[in-house]
Amino acid sequence: MAESARVLDDQFIPVAGMPAIPLRDFAPWAALGLLLALIFLYFVSTEQGAVSLFKGTSVHEFVHDGRHLLGFPCH
């Protein structure tokens, strides 16, 4: 580990004196970040495909090329 840190010129930096980020700092932001991410991913991957919250096909058609290219089943 020390050797690779030296070779890559990338030392471990303690988090404001602590060995890792405390869980009470991590948990609330993890919840918010995951929620946001899941909403974004849902609209890119699934809305008006396998599941529809809104009627029509305009969301599907708008993200159409991205949905195909990012590997999701599109239609």
Place this chain on the structure above:
Amino acid sequence: MTKDLLWRGMLAGILAALFATLFARVYAEPQVDRAIAFEAAHEAHAMGRPEEEPPVSRAVQKSIGLATAAVLYGAAIGGIFSLVFAYCYGRIGRLGPRSLAMLIALLGFLIIAVVPALKYPPNPPAVGQADTIQMRTGAYFMMIAISLTALLLAGQVRAMTIRAWGGFNALVVSAIAFIVVVAVAQSSLPAINEVPGDFPATVLWKFRVASIGMQLILWTVIGLAFGWMAEKRLRQANAPR
């Protein structure tokens, strides 16, 4: 600290998405256009009438539509990336921030993009039947979930064997465990083959290579940009006031 890392992760994801969009515009969009031309020729032949006007034009789909989808995806992946980093930093060995970011990027690319694509490769328009979309979407997400679970399992195997067998052997054994879990899952999930018999093979190949290339660019730029930003933030937190 987590808050600052989360915003930086989403920012890195958006930046990566812009690079991925440029790449896709040049290398992937010609294949999408060819696939749509194939689809249109078949439909015109089958129904004998021109296609009706779609709700979103091709010009919008391949520019602002593609960029929007990529930026939403990039922001989501970047956000989750930064949370994985925030949890793992200092908890899995004492890797430096840039090395840890690149390690997460490499594993993320393998777990989210490569392993699921080996079973269910990305498909251009004209490939896939509308009435199986539910089943295909379910099977694809199941494949991603299994791929992630296999990684966590491999991590456990490594942690359990590292004392007795040493670092190298523990890594080999955990990699074998990962491959076995993925292989069993891939052979038991339903097979999906809906490529029309006369669909041009070169278009399919180029589309899939471009799709994997887009993912590679996305994960690489997130890893590099986030690692750089995270290191700066950590140094700042340690600086004497």
